[in-house]
Amino acid sequence: MIKNSLIALVLASFVFMFYHLYMSYEPKTELSGIAAHYAEHGAAEVGAANLVTAVVVTYRGFDTMGEVTILFLTASIISFFLKLSKKDEDKVIVHRGTSELLVTASQILIPIIFLFGVYVFINGHLTPGGGFQGGAIIASGVVLSIMANPNREINHHAILWIESISGIFFVIIGILGIFLAGGFLDNRFISLGEFGDLFSAGAIPIIYSLIGLKVGAEISNILNRYQKSQKES
Amino acid sequence: MNNELIYVILAIGVGGLAIIMGIIAILNEKLSVSVIAGGVVSLFASILFLLMAAPDVAMTEAAIGSGLSTLIFFYVLNKIKKYND
Numbered sequence: 001m002i003k004n005s006l007i008a009l010v011l012a013s014f015v016f017m018f019y020h021l022y023m024s025y026e027p028k029t030e031l032s033g034i035a036a037h038y039a040e041h042g043a044a045e046v047g048a049a050n051l052v053t054a055v056v057v058t059y060r061g062f063d064t065m066g067e068v069t070i071l072f073l074t075a076s077i078i079s080f081f082l083k084l085s086k087k088d089e090d091k092v093i094v095h096r097g098t099s100e101l102l103v104t105a106s107q108i109l110i111p112i113i114f115l116f117g118v119y120v121f122i123n124g125h126l127t128p129g130g131g132f133q134g135g136a137i138i139a140s141g142v143v144l145s146i147m148a149n150p151n152r153e154i155n156h157h158a159i160l161w162i163e164s165i166s167g168i169f170f171v172i173i174g175i176l177g178i179f180l181a182g183g184f185l186d187n188r189f190i191s192l193g194e195f196g197d198l199f200s201a202g203a204i205p206i207i208y209s210l211i212g213l214k215v216g217a218e219i220s221n222i223l224n225r226y227q228k229s230q231k232e233s
Numbered sequence: 234m235n236n237e238l239i240y241v242i243l244a245i246g247v248g249g250l251a252i253i254m255g256i257i258a259i260l261n262e263k264l265s266v267s268v269i270a271g272g273v274v275s276l277f278a279s280i281l282f283l284l285m286a287a288p289d290v291a292m293t294e295a296a297i298g299s300g301l302s303t304l305i306f307f308y309v310l311n312k313i314k315k316y317n318d
Binding site: 052120128129130132133136137139140143219222223226227229230 | 288289292293296297300301304305308309311312
């Protein structure tokens with residue numbers, strides 16, 4: 001009884017809070033402060049047709065580096081805790097047998113999914129999407145391949161090298177921005193090019209491609225770890 | 234009927250479906266049904282993001298929220314079942 005009344009009290013206070021929030025909400029008719037600056041000068045300063053990318057990679061590039069670091073930490077911790085013993089490592093997963101539909105579909109779809117992921121992060125400065133989205137799409141292709149063939153060995157060293165090298169080059173490009181342009185992760189040390197072209201917006205396509213490879217490798221690694229942990233009895 | 238009204242009706246419909254799926258995810262007794270319902274909530278959320286003109290967020294939500302995290306939940310579920318048997 002007391003428990004239920006407490007829950008009701010919490011719910012009532014939530015309703016009260018959100019009611020006030022809703023009633024005091026006034027839609028703004030124009031952008032204010034820093035958002036107005038991004039919208040007005042973003043295209044001229046950064047040269048990216050997709051303003052979200054301009055904010056994520058250059059204006060707020062430091063935050064993006066933090067996010068990538070968090071993902072790296074997560075992947076490391078998962079790899080650490082799901083490490084298998086030598087005895088389990090050699091086991092073969094016994095399963096019901098993968099359906100033929102899935103195997104055939106995966107052979108056709110996996111290259112297309114990888115290609116789409118690469119397209120999303122290379123065109124991150126022109127169309128919606130970017131490094132994180134492209135990386136996640138690539139990881140879903142890896143998932144399909146794991147589903148179709150549960151005992152497939154994914155090359156650990158390749159994932160490790162892709163992840164490390166793209167991480168290092170991401171930071172190196174950021175530091176190049178300090179010396180050759182205005183500051184950390186400034187994209188203007190490569191010429192901005194023509195607005196809307198594939199090779200435009202300075203270093204943004206390079207940075208986003210590196211982020212895409214890094215995120216894809218990390219998420220694939222996490223999923224591979226989970227798949228392998230199923231061997232443990 | 235003008236365009237804006239159609240978007241509002243669509244958004245309310247998708248949002249309502251998402252809430253129904255969330256309730257199913259909480260109340261259903263089978264864990265696997267709950268996990269799938271949770272994934273469907275993410276799918277509807279990504280449609281809502283698309284309607285609110287945020288395609289970047291919609292892509293992330295569709296790929297990670299409804300794809301990869303559902304899969305991880307299933308891996309963990311499989312593991313828990315092994316220990317319970």
